[in-house]
Amino acid sequence: xxxxxxxxxxxxxxxxxxxxxxxxxxxxxxxxxxxxxxxxxxxxxxxxxxxxxxxxxxxxxxxxxxxxxxxxxxxxxxxxxxxxxxxxxxxxxxxxxxxxxxxxxxxxxxxxxxxxxxxxxxxxxxxxxxxxxxxxxxxxxxxxxxxxxxxxxxxxxxxxxxxxxxxxxxxxxxxxxxxxxxxxxxxxxxxxxxxxxxxxxxxxxxxxxxxxxxxxxxx
Amino acid sequence: xxxxxxxxxxxxxxxxxxxxxxxxxxxxxxxxxxxxxxxxxxxxxxxxxxxxxxxxxxxxxxxxxxxxxxxxxxxxxxxxxxxxxxxxxxxxxxxxxxxxxxxxxxxxxxxxxxxxxxxxxxxxxxxxxxxxxxxxxxxxxxxxxxxxxxxxxxxxxxxxxxxxxxxxxxxxxxxxxxxxxxxxxxxxxxxxxxxxxxxxxxxxxxxxxxxxxxxxxxxxxxxxxxxxxxxxxxxxxxxxxxxxxxxxxxxxxxxxxxxxxxxxxxxxxxxxxxxxxxxxxxxxxxxxxxxxxxxxxxxxxxxxxxxxxxxxxxxxxxxxxxxxxxxxxxxxxxxxxxxxxxxxxxxxxxxxxxxxxxxxxxxxxxxxxxxxxxxxxxxxxxxxxxxxxxxxxxxxxxxxxxxxxxxxxxxxxxxxxxxxxxxxxxxxxxxxxxx
Numbered sequence: 001x002x003x004x005x006x007x008x009x010x011x012x013x014x015x016x017x018x019x020x021x022x023x024x025x026x027x028x029x030x031x032x033x034x035x036x037x038x039x040x041x042x043x044x045x046x047x048x049x050x051x052x053x054x055x056x057x058x059x060x061x062x063x064x065x066x067x068x069x070x071x072x073x074x075x076x077x078x079x080x081x082x083x084x085x086x087x088x089x090x091x092x093x094x095x096x097x098x099x100x101x102x103x104x105x106x107x108x109x110x111x112x113x114x115x116x117x118x119x120x121x122x123x124x125x126x127x128x129x130x131x132x133x134x135x136x137x138x139x140x141x142x143x144x145x146x147x148x149x150x151x152x153x154x155x156x157x158x159x160x161x162x163x164x165x166x167x168x169x170x171x172x173x174x175x176x177x178x179x180x181x182x183x184x185x186x187x188x189x190x191x192x193x194x195x196x197x198x199x200x201x202x203x204x205x206x207x208x209x210x211x212x213x214x215x216x217x218x219x
Numbered sequence: 220x221x222x223x224x225x226x227x228x229x230x231x232x233x234x235x236x237x238x239x240x241x242x243x244x245x246x247x248x249x250x251x252x253x254x255x256x257x258x259x260x261x262x263x264x265x266x267x268x269x270x271x272x273x274x275x276x277x278x279x280x281x282x283x284x285x286x287x288x289x290x291x292x293x294x295x296x297x298x299x300x301x302x303x304x305x306x307x308x309x310x311x312x313x314x315x316x317x318x319x320x321x322x323x324x325x326x327x328x329x330x331x332x333x334x335x336x337x338x339x340x341x342x343x344x345x346x347x348x349x350x351x352x353x354x355x356x357x358x359x360x361x362x363x364x365x366x367x368x369x370x371x372x373x374x375x376x377x378x379x380x381x382x383x384x385x386x387x388x389x390x391x392x393x394x395x396x397x398x399x400x401x402x403x404x405x406x407x408x409x410x411x412x413x414x415x416x417x418x419x420x421x422x423x424x425x426x427x428x429x430x431x432x433x434x435x436x437x438x439x440x441x442x443x444x445x446x447x448x449x450x451x452x453x454x455x456x457x458x459x460x461x462x463x464x465x466x467x468x469x470x471x472x473x474x475x476x477x478x479x480x481x482x483x484x485x486x487x488x489x490x491x492x493x494x495x496x497x498x499x500x501x502x503x504x505x506x507x508x509x510x511x512x513x514x515x516x517x518x519x520x521x522x523x524x525x526x527x528x529x530x531x532x533x534x535x536x537x538x539x540x541x542x543x544x545x546x547x548x549x550x551x552x553x554x555x556x557x558x559x560x561x562x563x564x565x566x567x568x569x570x571x572x573x574x575x576x577x578x579x580x581x582x583x584x585x586x587x588x589x590x591x592x593x594x595x596x597x598x599x600x601x602x603x604x605x606x607x608x609x610x611x612x613x614x615x616x617x618x619x620x621x622x623x624x625x626x627x628x629x630x631x632x633x634x635x636x637x638x639x640x641x642x643x644x645x646x647x648x649x650x651x652x653x654x
Binding site: 016076105150 | 228229230231232236238239253256258259260261262263264265267429432435559560561563564565
């Protein structure tokens, strides 16, 4: 069975986590290391995908700064999105050559992980054709954006657990005029660590991984 | 000529949008060098060049969506001039660059801060993509990116480009006023340029940088261990002459046969394993008011990560089943994989006793902190030749200090010394063959 190490980076800025992703991806592209799933919680940040439309940003940069929101252009797919506390951002850094060389299958599989996880907490979520992401009742609960280079993936998904949804008012999320929601907004109050545990379990099932959690042993 | 096509990115994918050319017509490209980017279904992909040569005409422009396998450009092999095959259209690229970029980014007066920065960044930005790091550096140092020459792929501006730009004399960079009220303290300042730019630079007395995740864990563990255990360190002087001779005798053979050098550490590890078998309480942990005696001897070996970037303690499982060769092999393997961040989680768990080899950094002796939930750790000082008195004569011997830090809650002073004396005795009377 293929192996994947899960590492929780804790609270970390978008830029620092990006550098960690890049380092791991470089190694994977050279055929070294093992696949990893990184969890991280970003401080307030708005990111614009490479094909993002700046008009989907609804406030000038200065306003965002004053609101304590950082702004980044990212090399992931997708348009504009927001990350912040209460959201589980996950970066699967995988060599897809060892799984399937298929971007469609990859994105659908990520959606499946999220759908299965939400079902564990009693939330019925699904797909909307042509609109990548995971939806409950026409509202987006998880966003997906991936970058591939030599079939090694970076970036991934963001699941709103107890995100303060007001921050999404600064943007048109993913360029779509549909509402966003969170597990909490749907009445599910849950410990974020429990959600991560469920995500890890379903990630292992969907991608056929043997999952190990990284624990740093230290003197 | 090699055709460059829109690649097949998956069974259900029939088309893709070309989002960015990373090369211009007329550019030389290497095989496998990133050539363009495509977007399919929220996935952006960098596509490498299928061949080395010169990029000819672009048949698909940025933003266009085309079917899989559609030809998006052609590459002519090295040397072959464009147009060799009577391709009449190709003459343009080399001479006349694509639509002239913004009219005059002249070096005139410093631009007033852009009126309404509704867009992501200042409009004068170069067309090649920028990494978040570069963006952040540019913002924090008020660099006008249009004045920086990119040396990365596709003319990308790299961190190094910015660093060398910052080192240039100040004249070229009329820094616009810094952004009003930069928000958070959490943004780590990127390295302060070595050469001060003008005199406007604030006198930086300190630099704030967020801890890495590993550093946070190390910090928590160290304090937690000091709080939990009653640390006592005892130091014994050990004559390593016998071991040094044994090592000298086999060193070359060992390296030739196994491709790694023979160090002192596996000898100390072997001696520690003997002592742990003789004093099982040193191989124990505390659980409330219970003592847990571990049946396995799993030896943690502290490994310093490169440039002081942390510590990790991979574990040699069943160390009591290994001889010097087996221990040396395990140490080399775990240390190199620890530095490459390739350890698996179970390789850093379940240790029952640890060894830290600060002697390799020149330390004579130190007082290590216990790796919880263990109850002792052995520190190995540097091995050096010293004059000592033997039978009332002065002799030259190889010697080192062994420092045992133990948890005085569980291990009495006498026992700590008996244990260390046992390690010392095994080393001084070394009898096991190495090869």
